Amino acid sequence: MGKLNDLANAGQAIWLDFVARDFLNDGGLKKLIDEDAVTGVTSNPTIFQQAMGEGTAYDTSLAAYDKAHPGAPAIDRYEHLAIEDIKAAADTLRAVYDRLGAKDGYVSLEVSPYVANDTDATIAEAKKLWAAVDRPNLMIKIPGTPAGVPAIAATIAAGINVNVTLLFSQQSYQAVALAYADGLEQRVARGEPIDQIASVASFFVSRIDSKIDKKIEDGTGGEAGKALAGKVAIANAKLAYAWYQEFIASDRWQALAAKGAQPQRLLWASTGVKNPDYPDTLYVDTLIGPDTVNTMPPKTMDAFRERGTARATLTDDLDGARHVLAEAERLGLDLDGVTATLVEEGVASFSKSFDELLGSIAAKHPAEA
Template sequence: MSKLSDLSAAGTAVWLDFVDRKFLEAGGLKKLVEEDGLTGVTSNPSIFEKAMGHGDAYDDTLAAFDKENPGAATIDRYEHLAIEDIKAAAETLAPVYERLDAKDGYVSLEVSPYIADDTDATIAEAQKLWAAVDRPNLMIKIPGTLAGAPAISATIATGINVNVTLLFSLDAYIRVAEAHAAGLEERVRQGQPIDRIASVASFFVSRIDTTIDKQIDARLKDGDAEAEALKAVRGKVAIANAKQAYAWYQDFIASDRWQALAAKGAQPQRLLWASTGVKDPAYPDTLYIDTLIGPDTVNTMPPKTMDAFRDHGTVATTLTADVDAARHVLAEADRLGLDLPGVTDSLVLEGVASFTSAFDDLLGAIAKKQPAAA
């Protein structure tokens, strides 16, 4: 049993934030499932850009597709490659899905970042991708934008599992948690089962500290009068923000609204900690795992962070510890004018822009891999 397995036993499921054809074919995912208790996989446009846009791992598959589908659009060529990887990951995780009775064992595939602000297009693409992959342990990733919330409700209502991505603020999280509940309630009204529909709310962590810490460092460099108070919250705002979200989650699942759904078999929408790779070398490389451990949560890790935790991570129930101290950190951040709400609003826009840019690069790279007859 590795420390990653211990993490799962403490209530925080271990997911991998990485997908790559060679890794899958070499049995890398299967090994993580068997040796570390890994129960899920996430992907995004940036990950696929790194996997498909460089090297030749996908060239044979693409050539075969092009031969059968001459003149296919670049987006269709990309989706063919992505869906093959997602299907392979889903097959590897299928025994986990069955063993845990649909409570875990999921792989996520994201809707196009181009439609992040288009509710109807998001709903349509979620249904298209769900049908194309055709695996019960698929989650469709939908951004937690204003347009995303009604898309989440509608998608859940049709029986599709949803991974809500790009959440940074408590307000945005509450909006999508309520959207998830509304989708389940609509299914109940339709007389449909809700016991095998899963969802996670992906709350991004390290990017908040990266942005806030830059503000702090700039003010310290300028000799700010609040230097000591600024130093005291450096590297702590993201964790405090996450703990605040988890406290809200605990209250929500105890509410009459949720308990009515739970009585019909509903699974809670777990908080998933994303962007958990540490960006500042001054911090421990397992910071955003060690501090966010608790029941009904997921931590999706890039391979390097997973290796670090396996080697020297610390397992303890930390999410519910020092909650008053976390509230104090957030109050201090507000008093000091660090503008967490403004930061989180900007990070959503930056996140969509980043994934859009990666998608541009990905499609550009695939477009260049033209069939030989072209």
């Protein structure tokens, strides 16, 4: 029983932010489930681009698909490969899902970043991917863009689990939390069950500090600004969780909970440290609390296993967190502007990875079937 198990004992689920064919086939995920209490997996276009765009692990499967579907477009070929991986991960996690009564054991698959600003297209793609994977422990990842918010409500109302991604601001998070409740309420109004539906809100952390710290390095805020380096993202996340605690105590949520609704857990994403001057477990150590998830890339998971500190920290010094954000505003660090930019950059980055992924698949010379 190591430190990752201690996180689970503190009420925080550990998910792996990585997926690849060889890793799944070699039992890597099963090992993390058995030894480190990992209970979920996240993927995104960048992860798939890195997995599929290099090496030969996918060539045999791609060749067989191409033989059965000659001339298929690259996006169909990608979806075939991705769905195979997601099904395999879901099947590996199914025992966790069953043991925890649908409260965990999920794997996430993202809608195309090309539809991030199109509500109807997002809903349609979510339904298509949900049907194609056909596993109850799948979550469809939908970005928390303005167009994504009504898509989240509609997708939940359709009985599909949702991982809301690319959340950076407290305001955006609150909007998707309310959208989740709205989707559940639509089901209740139709007399449909809500106790097997799950959602997480993926709140990104390290990218905020990267932006804010750059502003500080460039002189914004002067000497006073230097005291905020490496602190704004954590303060932002802590106050998002404080709002979550208030919301689940509200009459609106309690009415849903009485009908079996699961809370939409906050998931800390982008928890790999970008600044080498910071401890490599910074965004794990400081954000530990009940009913949360931390999805970690393998490197961060290894670091925490070796030298992390598993202690409930998420509700520590909320007044200090409020002070940090108040100072950031006073000094002109423009957190609102930073978070808006990060959403745009996130969508653009995933679109670029998707372009590269489809290009590499289109260019592949499939192995003989």
